[in-house]
Amino acid sequence: GAVVSQHPSRVICKSGTSVKIECRSLDFQATTMFWYRQFPKQSLMLMATSNEGSKATYEQGVEKDKFLINHASLTLSTLTVTSAHPEDSSFYICSARAPGLTAKNIQYFGAGTRLSVL
């Protein structure tokens, strides 16, 4: 099946630094990718929808200047957490859907990134 690769799987950074998370679709072109955040023992919360070649659409309450999303190609979307603070520590998951797979309308997920801000 389709594979979505997400890197890094784990990152620890100092407060005030920026962290970039990459999400790649390995065997299909993803015009749309989604970024989720998951707190411990909670559900996935949609942060933003990333569309190739255009600006991301952010959910209400998500700071777009804090969480920069770039979807520069059909196989890569990046999430940059700028000036990270301890409250940004969380599990971030990306997901992708491709036109060729819309007949099944399945979203494939990356393995997630655990961000810890010290």
Add this chain to the structure above:
Amino acid sequence: AQTVTQSQPEMSVQEAETVTLSCTYDTSESDYYLFWYKQPPSRQMILVIRQEAYKQQNATENRFSVNFQKAAKSFSLKISDSQLGDAAMYFCAYRSRRSGNTPLVFGKGTRLSVIA
């Protein structure tokens, strides 16, 4: 806006037995998709089963089947012959068909334990 409700935060089942996880949703749309995703301790989201709202027949994938009641807006997951590897968080999800960019809306999840 659509909402998905999973009323069972935790469930347990004996190995080889059958368990049913509940899910209800609220929508004014008539055409949509419903999914069950599994999240094991590795936290990798894995698709278990999907259902298209226009199909009356309940979806089945090996030991997993759903009971889709469109009028009642109910979408339960039945796991037969439960195995230790079925232990995980299970999320019910909804997706509109109105466009290609609509995201999944998730329920809060049900943690399933399998007892040997």
